[in-house]
Amino acid sequence: MTQIDDIKARLDIVDVVSGYVPELKKMGRSWKARCPFHSERTPSFVVDPERQTWHCFGSCSTGGDVIEFVRRIEGLDFKEALYLCAERAGVELRAPSQREVAEREVHERLLAANEAAAIYFQAALAGPDGADARAYCESRGLDQTTIETWQLGYAPEGWSGLIDHLVTRGFTQADLVEAGLAIEGDRGAYDRFRGRLMFPTRDARRRLIGFGARAMRPGDEPKYLNTPQTPLFEKSANLYGLDRANDAIRRQDRAVVVEGYMDVIGAHQFGFENVVASNGTAITEKQMELLKRYTHNVVLALDADSAGSAATLRGVEVAAGVAERRGTVELGFGGLISYQEVLDADIRVVALPAGEDPDSLVRKDTERFRTLLAGAKPVLDHLFEVVTGGVDPADARARSRAVEQLLPYLGRIGDEVVRASYVQKVARFAAVDEATVTRLMAEQRLHAAQSMRPQPRPVATTAEVKAAKKATAAPRDGETQLLEVIVQRHESRGTALGLDPGLFEDSLNRLVFAAWLADADLADHLAELDEDTRERYQALRADPLPQYEPRQVGDMVTAMARELRTRRQAARLLAVARDQAEAMRAARQTDGDGSPVAVVGEAADEFTETVQRQKALAREYQVATGRRTRTDDDPRDGSVA
Incomplete structure (x- = not known):
């Protein structure tokens, strides 16, 4: 038994889910509730205590084990969710390496420095030095409650105010330079932020990872200044306001992306709590991956100039695999269109009226802003208008x-x-x-x-073949075959980057996929993986594949993933149908002469709905496997929810 299996064995999925979903109720052998990941009236979220799995049969159409549930509900990556579940289960994961211990200590020290700096900035905003910044906030419609809620602050003018303050609290100048709060100059360190309104930036786990800063004096450049890249902060990989917006994004199943800090704060003030900012840049691939944890429906709210600017939506052709995955990747029109296909996402664009930005419009005409968001156009329609206009x-x-x-x-x-x-x-x-x-x-x-110049397919080494023979057997239900294609064929990366990690229900497969997502050159860094994961990866690499044409690999990954999802949905629906049938039999009554009385009401409605979903899913499976085309569908049969 692996450590992951041990964790899952100690955590009862019903107990864990009910802690987040109090309305979870028993229905036959399963438990059911309204899905916590999207808004719905009819419960479609089912927990199977025998298989220790969950599945949403509604618009999410996804599921997984207890670790995957915690990952989604908490907005974590797989590794973070694994550690959280291990802590709850009382399982001590493998001892961290010296490098991991050192990294953790650095992170904790820098987080503490950022928190201390935020307190300093807030005090400065409330004091005499912050008078101009307070006046600016008032002119932008920010009341005291909003200022405190978003923890806005002010970095006073002067070269060492913050450094002097934090050094007395035990931080070194080197700590502050590493955190991006100070700059190392020829004559020593000095404050990075001076004479600026400060916007603390927190990640999805509400950790203070950096700052954005707006100049208060006319002519100061740049107008907006961010924390540089640090062990905690990467501008292109974070979204301002996500710590406050993630619940609303999940609940509404839609995210609205704007450009600036004030755009986010203004939107939230007026009730648009699913709004985040791309930190003043074009939306990046890493930011899209971050949003994917909460929703596949994204609206880009751009001012009139940005909406027609190639610079705003410039970037990379994701599906073509041209992107340099290690660098900062901004999604252009092409990238966004590809992402819709890879993620099964709906990405839309709304161009605001000339002279307006989200903050000004939401304050001037809230209902018009709401109407514009509701009427956002698919990204390709917007592109067509920009190019042909x-x-x-x-x-x-x-x-x-x-x-x-x-x-x-x-x-x-x-x-x-x-x-x-x-x-x-x-x-x-x-x-x-x-x-x-x-x-x-x-x-x-x-x-x-x-x-394109495809790279030659690497040949499995003797060590990989030996490892494959002794590695824990991987499930052969389709997910392992899919993962073999992903790790062996580099052409798969553009498509596979958009796959949901929850598709891999086997824990070791999911760990391999997560490691592959983080590092395209995983084969060169096997020593950093734990033994079980390393052996599974080597087994996946050693299993020979047919010599597929490079141009076919991306489509093949998409088809294999679709078939796997569809087959699993069918199996889960069958289990639900059986439970509902048992519930109906138990609910049947007889009248005085012993004749059966038909069951009506919720139980019968749910059973009928499940049967319709099974029919629709059967057609989807035939489409996925090429046995039927979509045009063959009978419109009378309905569709999968």
Whole structure:
């Protein structure tokens, strides 16, 4: 038994879930409640105590074990959730390495320095030095309650006020430099933030990891200054306000992303609690991954200038795998379109009226802001308007240039029906037939494929083969085969980066996938993995695969993941149907002559609903496995919730 199995054996999933979901009630062999991960009226969240698993049959359409539940409900990554569950189960995980101990000590010291700095900044804002900053806050509509809620502060002018204060509290200048609070100069350290309004930035676990700062004096540059990259803070990997917005995002199943700190604070003041900020930059891939923990529905609320700017949505072609995964990756229009397919996400854009930003509009006309968010357009529709908006219909060359810009994005749409709709739209704009657009798109994709230089497939080493023979056997229900493709074929990375870790229900498989997500060159860092995870990874690498064409790998990963999800949903629905059937039999009554009385009401309705879902899921499975096309669906049968 692995340590993960030991943790799961000691934690009863019903006890853990009921601690977060008090309304969880027993129904037959299972337990049921409204899903804590999305809003719903009819309970679709089912916990199976025999299998120690949970599943949402509603819009989430996902599930997993107790560790996965804690990961999702707490907004953690898998490793963090594992440690939290281990603590609750009384299981001591492997002793941390010296490097891990050192990193933990550094993190704790820097977190303490940030908290102490925040207190200093708040006191300065309330004191005589903060008069101008308080006046600015008042001019922006921030009352005292809001200032205190968001822990806003002020960094006084002067070169060493913060350093002098924190040194007397036991911190060294080196600590403050490492935390990004001070800068090491030729004559010693000096305060990084001076004469600025301070915005503390916390992560999803509410740890104070850094600061944003706005200049108070006209002409001070930059206008906004952030904590530099530190062991705690990475600007492109965090979202301002997520610590306060995560519950609302999960509850509403939608996140609204704005650009600035004031945009977030203003939105929250007026009841839009699912709003976060991208720290003044274009949305990045790491920020999208962070949001994926809470929702797959994202709205980008951009001011008029940013909405039409290539710089705001510039970035990387995620699905094509062109991105440099170790660097800062900003998602451009193409990246966002690819992400919709990879994550099964709905990414939309709302362009605000000229001269308005989210903060000004929500204060001036709250209902208009609400209406604009509700009417946000799919990112490709927005792109089409941006590219074609200024084109003279009579200018054939201008139309051709616009089509050339649009073609790469059309090719990244995975759904054939959706892609055909946009091909038709582009053809009408260009005044050509659809076949011409399709041919141009194919030629461009062929050119892109020919320009790529796929790396040779690594051959399993003798050590990997030996490890595979003695490693704990991995389940062969489809997830292991999927993971083999992921870890063996580098072409899978663009697609697999968007897979939900919860898809891998086997704990060791999930650990391997989490490690692979964090490090594309995992094979070079096996010593950092625990023994069980390392052996599973080596086994996955050693199992030979057919020589798939590089261009097929991404589509294959998508298809395998879809088939795996569908098959598991079918199995879980079958278990629920059996429970409901038993409940109906127990509820049956007989009248005086012994004739049966039909069961009506909630039990019968739930059973009927489950049967309909089973039918729809059977069709989905046939589609996923290529035995049926979507156009063959009978509209009378309904669809999967």
